[in-house]
Amino acid sequence: TIAVIDGACVGGGLELVLACDFRIARASDKTRLGLPEVRLGIIPGFGGTQRLPRLIGIQRSLDFILTGRTVDAKRAQRAGIVDRVIPEEFGPEMIRSVAHAFAIELRSEALRQRIKARRQKLNAQGFLLEKNFLGRRVLFEQARKRVKAEAKGHYPAPLLALEAVEKGYPLDLRAGLAIEAELLGKAIVTNVSKNLIKVFYLSEEMKRDKGVVQSKGVPQEFQRIGVLGAGVMGGGIAQLLAHNNLPARMKDVNFAAVAKGTEAAAKVFNEAVRKRRLTPKEMQNKMALISGAVDYSGFHRVDLVIEAIVENLDLKKKVFAELDSLVPAHAVLASNTSSLPITEMARATKRPDKVAGLHFFNPVHLMPLIEVIRGEQTSDETVASLVAFAKKLGKTPIVVKDSPGFLVNRILAVYMAEASRMLQAGGTIEEIDKALVDFGMPMGPFNLIDEVGIDVAAKVGKIMIEAFGERMGVSGALDKLVTDGRLGKKNGKGFYLYRGKEKQIDQNVYALLNLAPAKGQHFAKHEPEERCVLMMINEAAMCLSEGIIRRPHEVDAGMIFGTGFPPFRGGLLRYADSLGSNRVVERLEYYAGKLGDHFKPAAMLVEMAQQEKSFYN
Template identity: 40%
Template sequence: MTQYFTVESTSDHIRILRMGSPDKPVTVLGEPLLRELNDLVDELSDDKEVQGLVIIGAKKDFALGADINDISQFDTPEETRDGALKMQGILNKLEKLPFPTVAAIDGQCLGGGLELTLACQWRIVTETSTLALPEIQLGLIPGGGGTQRLPRLIGIQDALDLILTGKRVSGKKAVKLGLADACVHPTQLERVALQYATKNKDKKLMALNAKSLSKDLPRWAAEHTPIGRAFVEKKAREMVEDNTKGFYPAPFKALDAVFDGFEKKLEKGLELEAKLFSELAHTRESKSLVHLFHATTAAKRNAYADAGKAKFGDKVPEQVGVVGSGFMGAGIATVLADKNVRVLLSDPNKDSTKRALTSAYKFFAKKAKRGRIKPFELSQKMAHISPGLNTQGFGSADVVIEAVFEDLGLKQEILAQVESRAHESLVFASNTSALPIGKIAAKSKHPERVLGMHFFSPVEKMPLLEIIVTDKTADWAVDRAFRLGQKMGKQIIVVKDSPGFYTTRALAFFMAEAALILEEGSNIEEIDEALTDFGFPVGPITLMDEVGIDVGIHVLESMTEAFGDRIKTPAGLDSVQQSGRLGRKNGKGFFTYEGGKKGKPDESIYDMMGQTRQYKFLPAEDIADRCVYVFINETIRCLEEGILLSAYDGDIGAVFGLGFPPFLGGPLRYVDHLGAENVYNTLKSLEERYGARFSPPALLKKHVDAGTRFFPDEK
């Protein structure tokens, strides 16, 4: 009795295996499915009547890879290696079947699913299929033969492009690479696969053998001679070092597996792959990235869906009003138009609106140039944006997003204008980064329809959306914002209303600490380098210039008003602002700028930060500790106060919105890694030296006393 495979047979003795997980909407290659596949392959090997085999997905997607939970169950690298070897053994049996084998691929074919197809002689894909080896994004390498079979099939350089990035390729691209043998319409997939099941071909993995490469001698020389491979490997390692800055071990292990394995017979290469895979599975980096995978998966569940469905069914907002065509408003409108949402863009400043439309056009033109959209789609995308000088036509919008300057009175005025024309289910969202939503909604006629949608700059690139809800916000209104955020492709967290919410509050404490260290005597480069060496993409001083010095100071003032002496900001920042410095946007900040490019630190900043300031060396570790621990402390406090609804949300917000190093998993996962007691003791030490902002929260002390973790189910 098969559970994961339905077995069929044609009149000419071709077996069809329809693969699908019975208890899940998608197919994953968990241990039970692989065990069943192993038994079926053994039966097929002994059946003398079988003339060919087709493996096809029984669900929308072919397979989404191995079950990450199975991997997490292994306690030691040795157990993990044995698990990888068992999967490899099953696929080796599939590869050695004495008749043609065909993988018929539609939808997503990822990770272990793609490795399964590589063990087949033929791969037929559809125009709607997507193929990838995304293990690198979990701090792993393919463990089911991907680092060995793929380079032998399509060549080392093309294989590395997929293995090192986890990039997804379409069916047509897969054929072009040599990864697939034919690309067909989904309705023709099974018919064509059955035709291929009658064809024999040399089962050696030599699609890029010397004969075919003779048409491309430079590539042949680079991949099929020891000197050429050594050169390619050297360049690949340099690229990986530049891209990862040494924080991620998986890309280096991938290079070891590919280049060392290519020199060996397939069997020995697979053993090497299993060994390297098992070593990575037990690293802090991989565990942290797997943690983020679980966190983002959990965050996709819309807790407000029932309330929205009761009112609107499954309907997603189709028309959105955006008030303000500045940098943020323009970005929001562009992303909405890109997702085919109709946008009403309002701004009394015609020049600002013109710049917004120009920015959107450049965004879509770049996508067209890269082949991500058809040329004719550029005009279609632009047609989704309808500019105007006021909110006159906003009465038909499903959601209105206000993205104007951080002025409470102005935001309240815009809300009143929108409400005067709104229908009964229109949701008003403010893109404020710090003002409490409750204050914005204080004069609202319908506060249950008001919430925050905090986007991050640039909106076109930054993945996070922070939805802020008050005690009065209706669940159906949150659902509207959540569905719209999902439509925009954003990673979403929902937080409770408070000054700075979560992300702005944590970031404010982080940047304020860096500014204090600057005022105390450390140099700009030392501060930035300490945090980039820790793993942040940019240092906090650079970040102030990127955010805008005026915006940063406004936020710090708001935080000071809310938290008093718990947040300490240097007086010297006022002098910096009064000098007319706004940061990158006016080419004048903590750094010098020429032609829009950041240069060296502006030495005059040191005088502005205090006439009596003298250079004082502070070790990089101490700089990083002060900035990181104050960040961690506020994250824990936000969870303790109920601003964060889950620990997962704290890590998602920090990593996807604020640049906290992904290889550490987020501030709360990092606490679990260090140990709550160690973090508590460090905070106490910092509190004694620097003050109340480092005072450990009661929630952290609770974990210390109980010996518990923020994520007790994770190893």
């Protein structure tokens, strides 16, 4: 039997074609192959953990089974999954003819043997590891160590998938399939699986969301884009545009700055080439889409301008006024600001209906979220067009009302403020960061401040405190670190010291901040993560009640895709529902009595507790 693949072939689809003798695939952008089940908290249950190792070998199959990654047709051929690739230009009739011709070719026993030999091709090390019992034992032990290090005890599915391969591989296929079915049953019933499946449906719902209640007409197309500012964010945005085959015209104050933006884009593309996700020729073609200037030449033809200059409102208003007189009447002006008011920028133009926020997260090529910020006069057409554009870039957009910090940074602000309070109360950087990582966050709050940049965090913090008061922290708390030249990871010195890929806590920070950390564990078990997460839940409830965001699932999308809130917990508000509104209010009131009014429960939460409601019911 021969399977012909044209489009997505993942999960059960790939498992079905693995049951065939041979596979051919069309090399289109839509063709993807993989076994993403572990990302849903389950394992391949239709033969994937048994047939794939027998087809391409244990090591290569584990790379698919344990990571859930998908690949295109050419990479699937290199891995041994696909036996022949059909050019993208071929239509259905030609594909059918190629498949028929391939079937005739396969009458040759020599060809069949060559194909099977290519699938199982091993180097000397691979042969020693896979072809004897002791070698396989070493292979599986090493794989188990890697999985445990990456899963950190939160994700059981990869270990169950590994167990299915290890136990089933030496047996006949029928016995292996029985083992797979048994372990699939164990994975399906876990809370982690249930939460990850909810996150999957959340992602699908976000793909369908057009960003406005009633979408009228077709969204505006953005074919030519100007990027104002060629710094870290500007260069990252230009790279993302070029990656999606969109011309990007970068402007900055001098050619040295423009060159830095171009270098930042090239660095991302070079990494893609190194990982064989792009060919050098493809990189060259994409880099050719990025051009630079120190004036507005070329901006008279753009459909969209994305402003990514320094966080200074007066300066942003000035450049928006300049752009308004230069760009075509149909062009949309978008700011990448992380906290400044879009409505104020719009007032500097004669097209406030075509001004909005388009807040990317750093690093741009990796972070999946974009906040589309609706100003007071932003039109539905502009919002819907930017939402469609964000999806075209492969991102997940959420629409947020114009307000200081928008959604994600506002919730992160109380999270980091509470961590700072615990540090000032005698806690240590290590204790607090470790507690939040153990909870499932990708990094602790002080590590996060270093990643964002202490200077940036200090500036945003002042804006948030001015807008919302003391629950956002103490104004100037980070200024001493900035004055000491500590900007975080970008200059190798912050709460941590950075040496290449290594980092360690800088003990000098305590003296600099006039702190005397306690020895050993200062807080009760689980107190640091409980306090930080409760503050986030409380702030999210306020955002919902104020209309900053429309629905609970958009809050969860923002926190998962914008901050890395642990997907295995289902999202911030899914996690709140798992605790119950009564429990959330009870713990907030406990900490309010003990630590102060910044823990006072939001009115929405109190009402939910009284009515025994949850965010999602």
